[in-house]
Amino acid sequence: MANSIIGRDMAVDLGTANTLVYVRRKGVVLDEPSVVALNDTTGEVLAVGHEAKRMVGRTPDNITALRPLKDGVIADFDATEQMLRHFIQQVHRRRYFAKPRMVICVPSGITAVEQRAVKEAGYQAGARRVYIVEEPMAAAIGAGLPVHQPTGNMVVDVGGGTTEVAVISLGGIVTSLSIRTAGDEIDQAIVSWMKKEHSLMLGERTAEEVKMTLGSAFPATDEPVAEVRGRDLVSGLPRTIEVSATQIRHAIEEPLHAIVDAVRVTLDQTPPELAGDIMDRGIVLTGGGAMLRGLDERLRHETGMPVHVAEKPLLSVALGAGRCVEEFEALQQVLVADNRRHR
Numbered sequence: 001m002a003n004s005i006i007g008r009d010m011a012v013d014l015g016t017a018n019t020l021v022y023v024r025r026k027g028v029v030l031d032e033p034s035v036v037a038l039n040d041t042t043g044e045v046l047a048v049g050h051e052a053k054r055m056v057g058r059t060p061d062n063i064t065a066l067r068p069l070k071d072g073v074i075a076d077f078d079a080t081e082q083m084l085r086h087f088i089q090q091v092h093r094r095r096y097f098a099k100p101r102m103v104i105c106v107p108s109g110i111t112a113v114e115q116r117a118v119k120e121a122g123y124q125a126g127a128r129r130v131y132i133v134e135e136p137m138a139a140a141i142g143a144g145l146p147v148h149q150p151t152g153n154m155v156v157d158v159g160g161g162t163t164e165v166a167v168i169s170l171g172g173i174v175t176s177l178s179i180r181t182a183g184d185e186i187d188q189a190i191v192s193w194m195k196k197e198h199s200l201m202l203g204e205r206t207a208e209e210v211k212m213t214l215g216s217a218f219p220a221t222d223e224p225v226a227e228v229r230g231r232d233l234v235s236g237l238p239r240t241i242e243v244s245a246t247q248i249r250h251a252i253e254e255p256l257h258a259i260v261d262a263v264r265v266t267l268d269q270t271p272p273e274l275a276g277d278i279m280d281r282g283i284v285l286t287g288g289g290a291m292l293r294g295l296d297e298r299l300r301h302e303t304g305m306p307v308h309v310a311e312k313p314l315l316s317v318a319l320g321a322g323r324c325v326e327e328f329e330a331l332q333q334v335l336v337a338d339n340r341r342h343r
Contacts, residue, residue, distance in 0.1 A: 008092065009328070011103040011321035012084070013138070014118065016069045017160025017183060017288060019049075019083065020315065021091055022322035028315055029091050034160075036079045037065040045079075048086040057203040071180040072107035072135075072162035073114040074121060084125035099128035101328075103321050103335065107162045108134040109178030131335040133324055135159070135317055136166030136176055139286045141334070142320030143310035147171055152274030153281065156263055156299070157317065158182050158289025163259050165266040167274055171333050175269045181258040183289050186211055193251030198241055200230040211292070214248045217256050218294030218301065259289070260302050267303060282306030286316035 011022040014034070021030040032049030039046055040062050047055065047065075055065040068079035088100070102122050106115055115132060122130035136155050137147070145153040148171045157164040160183040166176035187207040194200045194207075202210070206229065214226055223245040232239040263283070267275060283305050285296055290313035299307045310316045324331045 008100040009102070009325045010088070010091065010100050011105075011133075011318065011325045012087075012122075013105045013135075013318040013321055014069065014080075014084070015105075015159055015317070016067065016072050016162070018314070019087060020318035021087055022318050022325065023091055024322075024325045027322065028318050030087055031314075031318075032087070034069055034083065035065055035067050036083050037063060038079065040064055045082050045086065048083050053205075056205060070161060071184075072159065072178070073110055074117045077117060077121065080117075081121045081124045084121055088125055099126055101129045101131070101325075102127035103131045103133055103324050105135045105138045105317050105321050106132055107178045108136055108164055108166060108173065108176045109162070131324070133321055133335050134164075134166075134173060134176075135162075136164040137168060137173060137334050138318075138320035138324070139164070139310075139316045140166070140168050140284070140320065141323050141331070142316035142318065143284050143286050145284060147334070151281070152270065152277035154266070154270075154278045154283045154305075156259075156283055156285050156290075157287040158259060158285070158292075158295070159287045159317075160184050163262055163287075163289065165262045167266060167270050167278065169274055169277075174271065174274060175266055177262050177266045179258060179262045181255045181262075182287075183208075183211075185255040185258075186215065186252045186289075186292070189252045189255050190215075190248065193248075194228070194230060195233065197247075197251075199233040200228070200239060200241060201233055202228070202230040206230065210243070210248060211252070214243060214245045215252060216245050216249050216293040217252075218297040219246075219249070220294060256295075256298065259295075260299060263299060263303060267305075279305060282308050284308050284310055286310040286313045288314055 009024040013020040019034045033053040035052040037047040037052040068076040074080045119130045139157040140155040153168045163182045167174045190207040225244045229240045296307040
């Protein structure tokens with residue numbers, strides 16, 4: 001029993017697209033889509049995570065499959081709280097566990113009110129103490145950057161709802177920029193482009209699949225072609241068309257440009273000493289967006305800086321937050337403390 005008392009602290013990467021839970025001494029134990037399926041008539045939660053994601057765009061009238069977070073912040077408080085509670089229960093099977101301390105990651109650009117909502121959701125879901133850590137900080141720690149040294153580390157975390165760009169030195173964020181253009185916006189750009197160019201309506205899941213298979217940020221030698229299925233807006237019937245990677249790159253140019261621009265603006269605001277460090281060490285790319293083909297090439301081309309993709313880009317933030325849980329005392333300074341003790 002003694003071990004389970006130690007092992008109950010947890011870190012949550014509450015993302016727009018996926019939520020990851022890290023439990024002390026166990027590592028990342030859960031990685032599921034941030035989706036909740038609700039029964040509208042009774043208000044009960046039918047499914048959470050993978051199961052709920054399969055329902056998106058396929059539900060009857062009385063069931064809604066929704067994503068409770070939008071642009072990295074809570075859009076639907078009750079659903080977020082239910083989702084968190086469900087994930088915590090999945091991790092801690094025993095119901096009588098003592099309340100955990102919880103570290104939750106938030107985008108660096110969020111307001112005090114949005115931050116408060118995240119904490120509140122944590123307390124409601126059963127945490128004893130909620131600590132907040134900023135996503136770029138967690139991503140940098142998770143990617144193995146020496147954040148406590150007096151050298152500049154630049155991290156670009158392209159998630160589902162937000163892109164976080166930050167320069168970190170001496171355990172703190174020197175300059176940062178959080179823009180609400182990321183994976184979701186890229187999916188939307190694909191949907192709009194298909195509608196405009198081919199009068200074809202795509203569901204958001206299909207758009208995401210197209211992004212993963214065909215999406216790229218920089219021209220490559222082999223440009224794949226794939227068939228995409230959707231509903232024809234003219235005839236109203238299902239139709240399949242052939243699309244190439246070049247066309248998709250053209251479709252997602254706008255959100256990509258916004259991401260590159262955010263990196264440029266942040267570099268522009270970086271103190272010269274740190275900019276020199278970044279020139280040596282390069283920019284680290286994390287988050288699901290880091291897996292978009294050629295994004296590293298594109299940034300390298302546009303900024304002239306070396307760009308490296310983190311080893312496990314999808315897990316960086318969760319692993320970084322997990323390190324905060326493992327070495328609570330050592331990493332206390334990166335956490336945004338909360339002076340409220342108990343409920």
